[in-house]
Amino acid sequence: MMLDECSRAEITAGALALGEASEAQRQAYRRHVAGCHECLARLGGERDIERTMASIARARDDESWQPELRIVFRQPDWKRRGLTIGLATAAAFAAVWLGGRALLSTQAPAVTRVVAAVRTHVVLPLPKHNAVAGHDLIVLHHVATLKRPPLPAAPPSAVAAAPAPVRHDVVAHVAHPRAHTAAAVVAMAAPSERDERSVAALKTVGSAPPAPEHAESLALMGSGVNHDVVPLGGENAIVPRPPAIAYYENAEGTTVFDVSVDERGVAVKCSVAKSSGFLVLDDAVCAAAMRARYSPRTLNGRPVPGVYHDALTFQAGDNR
Amino acid sequence: MDEVYLRADGADAAQARVEAMVREYQTKLARYVRRMVGDAEVALDLTQDVFLAAYRILKADPQRELTAGWLYRAATNGAISFMRRRKIVRILPLERDLDREQWRIDERSAASVDLQAALRRLPAEQSAAVLLTSYAGYSSQEAAAILGTTSDAIRQRVCRAMRMLRTVMTERTTNG
Numbered sequence: 037m038m039l040d041e042c043s044r045a046e047i048t049a050g051a052l053a054l055g056e057a058s059e060a061q062r063q064a065y066r067r068h069v070a071g072c073h074e075c076l077a078r079l080g081g082e083r084d085i086e087r088t089m090a091s092i093a094r095a096r097d098d099e100s101w102q103p104e105l106r107i108v109f110r111q112p113d114w115k116r117r118g119l120t121i122g123l124a125t126a127a128a129f130a131a132v133w134l135g136g137r138a139l140l141s142t143q144a145p146a147v148t149r150v151v152a153a154v155r156t157h158v159v160l161p162l163p164k165h166n167a168v169a170g171h172d173l174i175v176l177h178h179v180a181t182l183k184r185p186p187l188p189a190a191p192p193s194a195v196a197a198a199p200a201p202v203r204h205d206v207v208a209h210v211a212h213p214r215a216h217t218a219a220a221v222v223a224m225a226a227p228s229e230r231d232e233r234s235v236a237a238l239k240t241v242g243s244a245p246p247a248p249e250h251a252e253s254l255a256l257m258g259s260g261v262n263h264d265v266v267p268l269g270g271e272n273a274i275v276p277r278p279p280a281i282a283y284y285e286n287a288e289g290t291t292v293f294d295v296s297v298d299e300r301g302v303a304v305k306c307s308v309a310k311s312s313g314f315l316v317l318d319d320a321v322c323a324a325a326m327r328a329r330y331s332p333r334t335l336n337g338r339p340v341p342g343v344y345h346d347a348l349t350f351q352a353g354d355n356r
Numbered sequence: 357m358d359e360v361y362l363r364a365d366g367a368d369a370a371q372a373r374v375e376a377m378v379r380e381y382q383t384k385l386a387r388y389v390r391r392m393v394g395d396a397e398v399a400l401d402l403t404q405d406v407f408l409a410a411y412r413i414l415k416a417d418p419q420r421e422l423t424a425g426w427l428y429r430a431a432t433n434g435a436i437s438f439m440r441r442r443k444i445v446r447i448l449p450l451e452r453d454l455d456r457e458q459w460r461i462d463e464r465s466a467a468s469v470d471l472q473a474a475l476r477r478l479p480a481e482q483s484a485a486v487l488l489t490s491y492a493g494y495s496s497q498e499a500a501a502i503l504g505t506t507s508d509a510i511r512q513r514v515c516r517a518m519r520m521l522r523t524v525m526t527e528r529t530t531n532g
Binding site for chain 1: 382383386387390396397399400401403404405408467468470471486489490491495496508510511512513514515516518519521522
């Protein structure tokens with residue numbers, strides 16, 4: 037008998053919490069907890085219930101998280117998509133065939149050029165919590181960066197001689213812990229495989245100190261140890277986790293991204309320099325890049341803020 | 357992000373309806389799922405799965421009526437399935453700490469962090485009952501329909517969940 041009443045009181049307490057109790061139920065609850073100390077301790081009085089529910093409401097109202105859900109993504113037209121995939125795939129195969137030689141890709145639009153060396157690929161299985169099997173996404177890891185074309189006033193031949201007309205972020209960020217230096221990459225590439233303008237820029241890179249845009253830093257060079265920003269754990273430390281939709285839709289493309297890293301090695305900003313064509317892939321790359329920790333750029337042995345450039349190419353697995 | 361892009365392969369009607377659904381429910385649904393699973397990225401994945409499922413259903417049958425309740429039911433089922441699987445594979449206590457830290461970064465309100473701390477200790481069914489009613493605003497009858505149970509069962513789950521919520525939130529109030 038008492039057990040039934042206590043069970044009923046529990047349901048009534050729930051109704052009170054949800055504001056669904058009638059006045060009669062409220063009175064019955066009051067009478068019950070007045071005589072049943074166990075229920076009073078377990079379920080609480082009306083004030084306790086109200087306070088708890090007010091706390092939940094406050095938590096809900098305080099919530100600041102704004103999800104940015106991009107269900108599916110821009111679907112590029114098939115010609116453009118086919119061209120992109122074709123070039124990316126050709127770049128990957130050519131780089132593998134050349135045994136790690138530098139590849140001067142021509143896939144980028146006129147404004148930018150991707151200098152890439154395909155190194156490894158990582159197979160990303162569909163997230164475990166998603167029960168659908170048979171979808172894989174392969175990430176081809178490039179060490180790549182954007183090279184901006186020479187300024188109109190400076191002809192390519194002058195680039196090699198002049199120390200500063202071209203942005204040197206190419207040099208600064210092609211270097212990788214397990215990769216060749218930019219100069220070495222150039223040395224390995226056969227002359228016939230190179231675009232002359234890019235070669236000129238890379239030669240400059242090989243002979244001139246990095247980051248010449250900071251004129252004051254030039255004086256400091258030579259006496260200390262200088263490193264560029266690199267992810268701790270190597271190039272495979274950045275592992276994107278695209279959402280399931282990317283697997284279902286066999287999303288493919290190359291995301292070129294820049295990560296600003298402060299002097300502590302913490303990523304502070306990620307920007308997509310060249311989209312893969314799929315926002316979910318770009319987002320996954322940036323989220324992974326922001327999660328990673330970095331060894332900061334050092335100038336004369338002193339850590340300074342820097343930028344890490346990289347690119348990831350996504351390919352749908354064979355078992356699509 | 358309001359815009360949604362889908363394949364234009366003859367499923368325009370389904371696309372338009374899912375677009376409208378996403379615009380209206382993505383925030384509520386993703387927040388609800390995040391409260392359930394305690395992880396923003398997983399919540400986004402699961403929420404996307406819900407909308408993807410909706411899209412597939414509507415693509416196959418454009419006349420099918422899909423309500424908000426259906427979205428919540430699918431989201432709840434997805435979240436509960438995920439939590440059950442996670443229980444099996446979860447091994448690192450560090451992961452829990454990391455999650456909590458993440459919550460502190462995402463949510464600066466103490467009440468919000470405490471609610472999550474309490475929800476993590478609740479069984480999934482109780483979390484769902486509390487969140488659907490006091491968080492998503494459904495009545496016990498509506499929540500019962502979504503979860504496939506009775507309204508009394510919902511009230512009972514809410515009551516039992518409140519004990520944990522009261523304990524955690526009172527601790528916070530008492531401590532400062």
